[in-house]
Amino acid sequence: MIKHIPVMLGQSIDSLNIKESGCYIDATFGSGGHSQEILKNIGENGLLFSLDKDQDVFKSLNKKLKSDKRFRLDYGCFSQLEKFTKDWGVHGSVNGILFDLGVSSHHLDTAERGFSFKNNGRVDMRFDQNSRISAHDLINNAKEEELADIIWKYGEERYSRKIARGIVSARKLSIINSTSQLASIVNKCVPKIKYDTKINNATRTFQAIRIFINKELDVLREALDSSYRILAPSGRLVLITYHSLEDRVIKDFLVHTDRNLSTPKKLPVQGEFLSKMFKLIKKSIKPSLNEITTNRRARSAKLNVLERIQ
Numbered sequence: 071m072i073k074h075i076p077v078m079l080g081q082s083i084d085s086l087n088i089k090e091s092g093c094y095i096d097a098t099f100g101s102g103g104h105s106q107e108i109l110k111n112i113g114e115n116g117l118l119f120s121l122d123k124d125q126d127v128f129k130s131l132n133k134k135l136k137s138d139k140r141f142r143l144d145y146g147c148f149s150q151l152e153k154f155t156k157d158w159g160v161h162g163s164v165n166g167i168l169f170d171l172g173v174s175s176h177h178l179d180t181a182e183r184g185f186s187f188k189n190n191g192r193v194d195m196r197f198d199q200n201s202r203i204s205a206h207d208l209i210n211n212a213k214e215e216e217l218a219d220i221i222w223k224y225g226e227e228r229y230s231r232k233i234a235r236g237i238v239s240a241r242k243l244s245i246i247n248s249t250s251q252l253a254s255i256v257n258k259c260v261p262k263i264k265y266d267t268k269i270n271n272a273t274r275t276f277q278a279i280r281i282f283i284n285k286e287l288d289v290l291r292e293a294l295d296s297s298y299r300i301l302a303p304s305g306r307l308v309l310i311t312y313h314s315l316e317d318r319v320i321k322d323f324l325v326h327t328d329r330n331l332s333t334p335k336k337l338p339v340q341g342e343f344l345s346k347m348f349k350l351i352k353k354s355i356k357p358s359l360n361e362i363t364t365n366r367r368a369r370s371a372k373l374n375v376l377e378r379i380q
């Protein structure tokens with residue numbers, strides 16, 4: 071098992087601009103790498119609320135974190151952050167929210183979670199084990215056209231139609247059960263020479279299915295939309311993204327919340343949306359070469375920092 075190394079740890083924690091008695095949220099707890107660093111930086115009156123929709127994270131929660139009075143971990147989706155902050159009694163007074171998006175090392179390393187073709191397991195890809203539809207249901211039941219659209223939209227895969235056809239004809243022979251079966255079907259549909267050979271050609275299709283199954287872009291949009299009400303004035307949003315679709319959601323959010331950039335014709339502009347709500351503090355900062363060499367998961371990471379205007 072590969073040890074989890076938190077991505078862009080120093081830069082992301084610096085970007086939260088931590089106040090000793092501040093209140094912070096780690097919206098994607100994972101193995102708790104960023105949460106532990108936030109706790110090191112806040113004082114005894116500071117608070118950290120963390121969230122994850124994967125119940126496995128509770129199994130590996132260490133004693134030190136469990137007994138830290140400044141810390142609380144809840145199970146849930148960050149699209150519900152507004153409800154959570156009301157329950158926690160910190161709505162409107164949060165000084166910073168960190169999002170380290172996407173898949174964790176635990177997901178990729180644990181074959182039974184069905185995220186990885188390197189660790190063969192039953193295809194699943196749900197962050198939340200309680201959610202109804204898994205990747206297994208999707209690839210064995212969805213119509214060819216729907217599969218093609220998903221692989222195109224969320225994987226930006228130019229062979230999406232061919233792959234969808236390949237999946238549908240393979241499943242006529244037998245159920246597609248494992249991640250390696252799925253990867254091999256995809257690889258047969260994509261000409262190897264067309265792409266960078268260092269990346270397995272199934273990567274884009276796996277990404278697409280994962281994003282669809284977990285509604286990753288929709289929940290990110292919902293969380294951003296509620297963040298203005300959750301944050302205190304000058305509160306920060308620190309986002310570590312791993313692909314261009316997430317970056318586009320952030321970019322659209324900035325446009326939608328800036329009167330100078332958005333066109334009222336396109337939007338039902340009202341109330342608080344009438345003025346600029348956030349300023350962009352850092353845009354698409356990449357990890358250092360050194361970090362990329364020591365932590366492969368960091369290679370596609372980008373850091374974006376937004377600050378709520380007073």
Ligand SMILES: C[S@@+](CC[C@H](N)C(=O)[O-])C[C@H]1O[C@@H](n2cnc3c(N)ncnc32)[C@H](O)[C@@H]1O
Nearest residue numbers: 076098100101102103104122123124147148170
């Ligand atoms: C990249 S990992 C976070 C790693 C963490 N920063 C660390 O250093 O240990 C992303 C985590 O966010 C969780 N996650 C993804 N989408 C989520 C959502 N919408 N709501 C809550 N948790 C989510 C995943 O289950 C995963 O554990």
